[in-house]
Amino acid sequence: MVKTRFAPSPTGYLHIGGARTALFNYLFSKHHNGVFVLRIEDTDMERSKDEYTRDILEGLKWLGIIWDEGPFFQRERMEIYREHAYRLIEKGLAYRCYCTPEELEEKRNQAIKEGKKATYDRTCRELKEPVAEKPYAIRFKTPITGQITFNDLIRGKITFNCEELDDLIILRSDGTPTYNFTVVVDDALMGITHIIRGDDHINNTPRQILIYEALGYKAPNFAHVPLIHGKDRTRLSKRHGATSLLEYKNEGFLPEALMNYLARLGWAYGDQEIFSKEELIEKFDLDHVGKSPAIFDMDKLKWLNSHYIKTSDDNRIAVILEEFLTKLNIKIDKKEKLIPIVKSLKDRAKTIKEMAQMAEFFFNDEIHYEEKAKEKFLTPDTRKILESFLEGFTHIKADDEQAQKALIEGIVKTTGKKPVDVIQPIRVSLCGRTASPGIFEVINILGKESVENRLKRAIDSIK
């Protein structure tokens, strides 16, 4: 059975790259009816924070990635790693190293001076007896010669020479295990069959394979996904504003848009652009994951988001819109307005946040007029138009589009102006701006009283 995992360290928020790695693991396991495990690699006591763990869990949930097992916390498994480290010593596949950090530092400097590689010189490798009372780290006995090759599911065959690898520390002198050791122990114990992770781990892979073998476990399949880059083509980091995935939620993106975008970033299925979650599970495979890094493109994400806003259920969008309106301190006078507002704005907004901003004027008759709009359309010249529209409108219902059209046509005829010249002043009076949903739609949503209030207020503002 296929079993994958996502194993982030809670030393930062769940960023876009991490989310995509998680997604690929999730999709791959679900595609094969397998199991997806979540493991939190929190062995770095200094930098790990609960806040980050919470962000990661929440982010995954929001995106719609559901794990079958876990979350497991490495901090709770320290004994297991220690036990495995000593097991390797017993098997003669690891050894105690008594070199002090100072000695190591000196050796390193010396090697660099001589133009050699700054790797550990294996001083303690052949020590026969443990030295009592002296602190030690445990090092892994890396084969001195030979090659290690693995078949990456995305990149094909990758080969390393063992000479390039030194005897890495698996357990520090303070008893804490190191990264390359804990991943292997956990992945082996948890029965992970496919490790899908970032490109940045390729160089760790040969060491890890060696550790699998030493421990007597079968190495899993590896698939290294290229990293996501920022516009400057370097790895995404805080500089690129790639903080938390949840920030996209706060910016008004829909989770399915983000999932769709992330999946298509570095993976393709012919010419298809739009994928539901179910479709992704059905169609995702490692064969069509690209090998070169992808650059994050906000415009395309926005396009997908607007697509999902357009095609999403109005009630659902209304609920989200309400949250954003509240966040913007906009008081919702009548909840029944929300659905019609969504209907009128879903083709115009790229994010729900944008939608909330566009919707603001619907909720308060004391609207703010945009400077330029007022200058151009609320003038002594247009005042007559507004007055005659208000006069006619008092006899009409707010949902009677036909009557409103007739009224405007009448004004067009008597003034000799173009329809747009009649409508724009009305639009600015009602919305405070020159761009808005269709004028009849706006009137209908606002209702008779609001429309009359706003017209009066606009007319007064001209005086």
Add this chain to the structure above:
RNA sequence: GGUCCCAUCGUCUAGUGGACUAGGACGUCGGCCUCUCACGCCGAAAACACGAGUUCGAACCUCGUUGGGACCA
């Protein structure tokens, strides 16, 4: 610096030796629609990094060059 990886429009990508006059999508530009803004529709510009080789034939295979990235130091 060492090791490893990568290379098709600005961006995401299709492409697995002949169907390639290199396809789709975002973005850009132009047009249509239109009460404004959007939406929608139509159209355009836009790429195989370079050089050798293999082959009847190369975006696709091989080698090299250049460029980029990651990890380690």
